[in-house]
Amino acid sequence: MLIDAKGINHRELNEMIRRSDKDCVVKNCLGQRFIGAGMSDRNIEIEGIPGNALGAYLNGACIEVRGNVQDAVGDTMNSGSIVIYGNAGDTAGYAMRGGSIYVKGNTRYRTGIHMKEYRDKLPVIVIGGKTGSFLGEYQAGGVILVLGLGIKDEKIAGYFPCAGMHGGKVFLRTEPSKIKFPPQVLVRPSDSEDMSEIQKYVSEFCRLFGFDEKAVMDHPFTTAVPNSKNPYKQMYVSN
Amino acid sequence: MKINYLYPEFEVIRNPERCISCRLCERQCSNGVHCYVAETGRMASDESKCVDCQRCVAVCPKTALKIVKSNCSLRENANWRESYVKEIYKQAESGGILLSSMGNPEPFPSYWDRILINASQVTNPSIDPLREPMETRVFLGKKPDRIKRGADGRIKRELSPQLCLSMPVMFSAMSYGSISYNAHAALASAASELGILYNTGEGGLHEDFYRYGKNTVVQVASGRFGVHETYLEAGAAIEIKIGQGAKPGIGGHLPGAKITADVSRTRMIPEGTEAISPAPHHDIYSIEDLRQLVYSLKEATEYKKPVIVKVAAVHNIAAIAGGIARSGADIIAIDGFRGGTGAAPTRIRDNVGIPIELALAAVDQRLREEGIRNNVSIIAGGSIRSSSDVIKAVALGADACYIGTAALIALGCHLCRSCGSGKCNWGIATQDPELSKRLDPFSGKERLVNLMRAWRHEIKEMMGGMGINSIEALRGNRLMLRGIGMNEKELEILGISHAGE
Missing domain, CATH: 3.20.20.70 (Aldolase class I)
Incomplete structure (x- = not known):
């Protein structure tokens, strides 16, 4: 079903999506927030720029955006997929627990903050370009992969990546020396096991956005995991 | 020689005439305060572990137990209250942030108690x-905020979602x-x-x-x-x-x-x-x-x-x-x-x-x-x-x-x-x-x-x-309240008059 979003607000738009058949295309999207919030069993293709909190609490639906998205895409999503053919704003994938977000371009501050995994749920964020400061802050689970494609002389992640990280993994397509991490994080050059772990995400990214998988993989990667010596345990004394 | 800066806060008073050494207190205390001493056939206490939860007192079948605040105290000091001194000992020992449970126990004013x-009486009967x-x-x-009517003059009855509490x-x-x-x-x-x-x-x-x-x-x-x-x-x-x-x-x-x-x-x-x-x-x-x-x-x-x-x-x-x-x-x-x-x-x-x-x-x-x-x-x-x-x-x-x-x-x-x-x-x-x-x-x-x-x-x-x-009819009805022992500013913020006014 084709939905023309021109001039309608988020509440009406979401009602139209809920009423539509399984597959729908939203045209002329211009800043409507909360598109697809909590939805399952829907394939939503969006042309234009959706507003904040696209796919919040997403519960199995698939969203494809032919443009940029704003802040808090996939906030607290549980399952499903979001594919973005442009850039994403701040806090992409905030507290997501499952499903995947693929971004062709860049993301901004606090990407993947407080992501967590649970049983068979393993959330994944793949970013084609670079990302802002506080990448993976408080990360408790899941996988974040930053490819830095087309980024030449800049760092592919901003300041304080993985601050407060206590679970999950972050992979960056760069050398470990290029990025400064806080002391609570263990950083190493990605080994063959790491590379085989990310292979499927890279391959999906390349399939979606038309990159050469071999060229992407043939590059040094960095793996960051939490330091198992828990920094919080020693902080308190019972009073 | 290890010096213990923190003397136990509570004392376990066990009445030997009532205690039958049934060991129930021992089984009930997760902090491990009570233990049975086989040689003497009596119960003993490690008071350093006691938190004064009163569980042992409540379960003791012979009412043989009492937990009281220890009167072993530092020299009285209205400024350096014992709690401050002990907290410094704890932090000097551990380097940790003091962590407490339940609400603020400090003697700040309770305004409920001053209202x-x-x-x-006589008018507006009870x-x-x-x-x-x-x-x-x-x-x-x-x-x-206002009553809305439809084209037919009937009142529109749609409300925002409400919670109903008894x-x-x-x-x-x-x-x-x-x-x-x-x-x-x-x-x-x-x-x-x-x-x-x-x-x-x-x-x-x-x-x-x-x-x-x-x-x-x-x-x-x-x-x-x-x-x-x-x-x-x-x-x-x-x-x-x-x-x-x-x-x-x-x-x-x-x-x-x-x-x-x-x-x-x-x-x-x-x-x-x-x-x-x-x-x-x-x-x-x-x-x-x-x-x-x-x-x-x-x-x-x-x-x-x-x-x-x-x-x-x-x-x-x-x-x-x-x-x-x-x-x-x-x-x-x-x-x-x-x-x-x-x-x-x-x-x-x-x-x-x-x-x-x-x-x-x-x-x-x-x-x-x-x-x-x-x-x-x-x-x-x-x-x-x-x-x-x-x-x-x-x-x-x-x-x-x-x-x-x-x-x-x-x-x-x-x-x-x-x-x-x-x-x-x-x-x-x-x-x-x-x-x-x-x-x-x-x-x-x-x-x-x-x-x-x-x-x-x-x-x-x-x-x-x-x-x-x-x-x-009571909500926001501040005429039903009067303050006692409060200053003008407190009464002003609470929006109530002083008792007697």
């Missing part, structure tokens, strides 16, 4: 609640993890029987308790633990937790040891991992951002559920509440600085935030002045200890009250303030299966139901005395 309630109908039911949610009290947020399964079972089933609501706290909702959904507030906090579509759909209302009275401005941390298999399922995180709730919601830096979270929750639940925003009572609370009332939230919950907690840094618990009485009065007044009081209902919490506190809160402007500590006391809590240890001998603040089974959810439910029924009777009695037969 007196009115009663009718009402006998046993004889005449008395309405304690309240509806929480956005109220329409009395103006709800059980406040306490997560599964911070308290036990049985404590949650008691709270949930009591709320359901009473026609009120309890609150999941930020720990998700156990699958067994989905059936109490229409009496459940589901919480969404910065860590988003256990938050998913079915959870949001399960409750009668959704609460966004911004802050908590006991620890305004900081987040939470449930240690991995408390993430047992069951708690892990409910929070939806792996067993044994740390559960950290960041201090802020990192998608909320403004009222506009708050509005976004409010509406994302409304969108996800198709506008069927009221959204509560819970904040701690802090200095600019009236202005903050004004923002929240414009954010699309249906209900504001304000938690005063005496509110309870499973664990909070001592310094923050005891020094940050303001009393709920002042915060509540200031918020109600500001929302009225701005003409937006009907945009939201107000829930007041943070040390509501009795039915008269409820009456005073309603008269200061609350639509309902949250009680946490009072509910736990009904379940057996003795306020030993050691929740953080996870060794609660009363089966409340623990995930140890041996300890939590001491709290029988059925008798716990009965005790909560009894407490609330008693309060409801008392509320009716006090309303009747004032000649008021509906709690709605």
